[in-house]
Amino acid sequence: MNTPSPQLSRRAFLGGGTALAAFGALALAGCATPAPPGASAGANGATKAKTINFYGNSLGEDAQKVAWQAVVDGYSEESGVQVAPVIYPYDQAATQLALTGRSGNLMGVGQSGGWQVLTPMDVLADLSELAEGLGIPQGVLDSYTMDGKLLVLPLTAAGIGIIANGEIAKSVGIKSGMTVEQFATALEKIKSQDASLIPYAAVTKNPDLKDGAHWMWGFGSEVVTDDFECTIGDAESVEAITWYKSLQDAGLTQANVARSDARILFASGRTALYDDAPLASTFVKTNGAAQNVIDNINAIARPTANGNPSYNRAWGGGLFATAGEGELSSRDFITYAATNVEAATALYEQSAVAPAAKSVADQIPALAADTFQTAFRTEVSEHARGAAWDRVPVTAQIDTAIGAGVANILAGQVDVQSGLNSLKKEVQDLLDSNS
16 A cells, blocks of 8 residues: 555555654654653553654645644643653654664653563553543554553454445445455456456555454464464464455455555456455545546455454554653643544544544544545444564564465465465464564
């Protein structure tokens, strides 16, 4: 999902809905604003502070700056605490966080991009109590939880779900609640109606073939267990990828399609379905879709297999806080960003993505009137599931490995079982070296 939106890139959201531009240079040069000790301490040595740092990319990006500055200003006005931006580009987040964390100078709130590099340092606060009562999907919370501690509070919580041209989907009976067999039959109907259409522009080449994971989950494979054991190559994952490849072999999907390709195919009316985040409603417009495509964009629940639940890979971001000095102020800032309806409304209007907290999202009238986002929340986001490997610093490497492994299978370079066996070893080696 490398195609940027004029409003907001997906990558920025994966980074926690922030953007951190000059942070790296500032932090490494020792220019980040130090925070004075707090006036009071919590049970675990957590203190308040008159100034906290805010690590991220959003305040450095035009598309998000206004909304995030309003969050910062609103919190400062309400609390009297100053928030010092420490900004760096998203693609430098992990490196800069690691360097600052090792220097001992990391203090305050940060956007979630790259947060995994901080977990071995044990510098993050447990935010579990902040999530209570917000209605954030448990599968999303799980992806940010280690040893029973919630280390990132999600501000956006969606998934990579199936986007549908509602007009075509209705004509062949595609809807939520289908089995994979019924889904494949409906795709065949699309092909029979119009041979020029790609029924389902599923991703079939890297870097986005990590999509294979949510299909493996749906067929019953854990892929990676909570204690970091890779199960790829089990009967369930083999069945899933065999089915996924069968769609391509039958001409129901097409070889060598990346996410960016699928967006263009969907916007131009050349496919009925593809997989994307809730920003799909923005992408369809920026890719020049005709009005009938814009009017009919919809989201459906991922088809189920063998009676298993429907899963979508979690997508979104949030905020973390460093433990100890300034933690109480940082927690207050995170609470404000997550629960202030005015701030959440501004972020929704800037990003076209719903807040993670259902209790907050339900108070935004514009969101309630957005039929696509409403459908996406119920059919996709509520079935979102974080990957166990999202909690390790090499999550991106594992995603890349999964994508490459599945791509080799789809290309016919190796049979499904052999390909997944090799992939299991590669993933397990990464887990063993980094967990």
